[in-house]
Amino acid sequence: MNTAEEWARHWQYPGLPGLDLLRARYVSHAFARHSHEGFVFGAVRGGIEDVVMPGETIRARPGTVVMINPEVPHAAHAGVPEGWSYATLYPSARLVAEIAAETTTLRGTAGFAETIVEDPETSLLIQEVHRAAEQGNALAADSLFRIAVARLLRRHGQSLPTRAPVSxxxxxxxxxxxxxxxxxxxxxxxxxxxxxxxxxxxxxxxxxxxxxxxxxxxxxxxxxxxxxxxxxxxxxxxxxxxxxxxxxxxxxxxxxxxxxxxxxxxxxxxxRLRAAHLRERVPGAYGEERARTYKNAEAGPP
Missing domain, CATH: 1.10.10.60 (Homeodomain-like)
Structure with missing residues (x-):
């Protein structure tokens, strides 16, 4: 998508398996009601995004992080006439479960009871994951991604309730x-x-x-x-x-x-074809440092 007002890039970085990335600016575009097999972590950079969840509509602004559990239906549209710009991570449920097991004491299936939180630090980390991936810096991108997810889980995560008996x-x-x-x-x-x-x-x-x-x-x-x-x-x-x-x-x-x-x-x-070509052309090359030093990545887990 690339118009005078709107643009978007939905892609995979070979250095971050199990993760989709979307960075975009939308004005008139609206997301229809849908769900994802994995998680959604979104950080608005400018404007306001209205996210329509079951039973409520939340207004995502800069400094907030939107967290949507797998298979939860939602829709979205601009909350102001100028639209919104944001960076979003779509990690698989398996990848989030691995991070939860390594960095938290949550038992069972880890997830989030809240859909939106005020967390400027983690919002910035999500945007930095995109920047590192776009610069080809796999070490920083992977480090920042894991730090961001671990921070969200430790600050806002909980064990999701077990399912009731099947009716x-x-x-x-x-x-x-x-x-x-x-x-x-x-x-x-x-x-x-x-x-x-x-x-x-x-x-x-x-x-x-x-x-x-x-x-x-x-x-x-x-x-x-x-x-x-x-x-x-x-x-x-x-x-x-x-x-x-x-x-x-x-x-x-x-x-x-x-x-x-x-x-x-x-x-x-x-x-997707571009990512596949890169994986074939430069196998194993995504662990190299090829961009600036990331202070947050060096700081270690939260």
Whole structure:
């Protein structure tokens, strides 16, 4: 994305496996309701971002950090006419769990009860992770990333509650999800799906949204985008990816992909292929110091 007012870069740095990075400025762009398999840590640099969470809308300003647990539905849009600029980290759940196990006493699944906190120091660290990665400094980028996540976990983390026993509604929702995953390109109607699962359409809607936070059709769009991302990362052309996952055509994919990921499928594919090329061309070279000294990285864990 690159217009007069808006720009974005969604990419992977070979020196930080298990992590996606997004740095952007948005004005009119809005993120549709969606969720991520991993965590979201966002630091606004300018303007205000309104993040729509279940039951509330939070206003993210400079000096705050937005923390969203895996699979929690959310949307976002500008909170002021001039929009917002920010740096966001998308680490996998596995990577955050490893850092939690090494640096905290949290038991079970580590996560966050709060969605937004005032934490200017960690907000700056998140931005510094991006700067180090963009300069090709793997040692600093990895150090700063781990320090930032450890600091968030130690200051704001908690053990997430264990899941309640699976109810009949939850089993129905899980069964519906499995059918939709299998029939991604040609999904059944709500009535057909409910009939096959031995329930009613409205009961299925309630059960599915209760478990996954989204109605089946919205969840399906997000799942199609996730599958399209995997295809694009493997080098598949956007037009082919669109048809494979069930979108009508490439413009249909473009619209939904951009509203969830923040960049177009073409830009996403270009960055992924570039990262793959760098990994092949310079294996093992990302541990070199090639940028300025980072004071925070040398300070060690919080």
């Amino acid at each position: 009949a509604g939850a089993r129905t929702a899980a069964a519906a999800k499995a059918v939709l995953q299998e029939r991604l390109a040609e999904p059944p109607s709500l009535e057909e799906l409910a009939r096959d699962l031995g329930t009613s359409p409205f009961a299925l809607l309630r059960a599915f949204k209760g478990v996954y936070g989204l109605p089946p059709h919205t969840w399906l769009t997000g799942e199609r985008v996730r599958r399209a991302r995997l295809l694009l990362e493997a080098g598949t052309a956007p037009a082919q990816a669109a048809v494979t996952v069930g979108f009508t055509d490439q413009p249909h994919l473009n619209r939904h992909f951009t509203r969830i990921v923040g960049v177009t499928p073409g830009a996403y594919r270009k960055e």
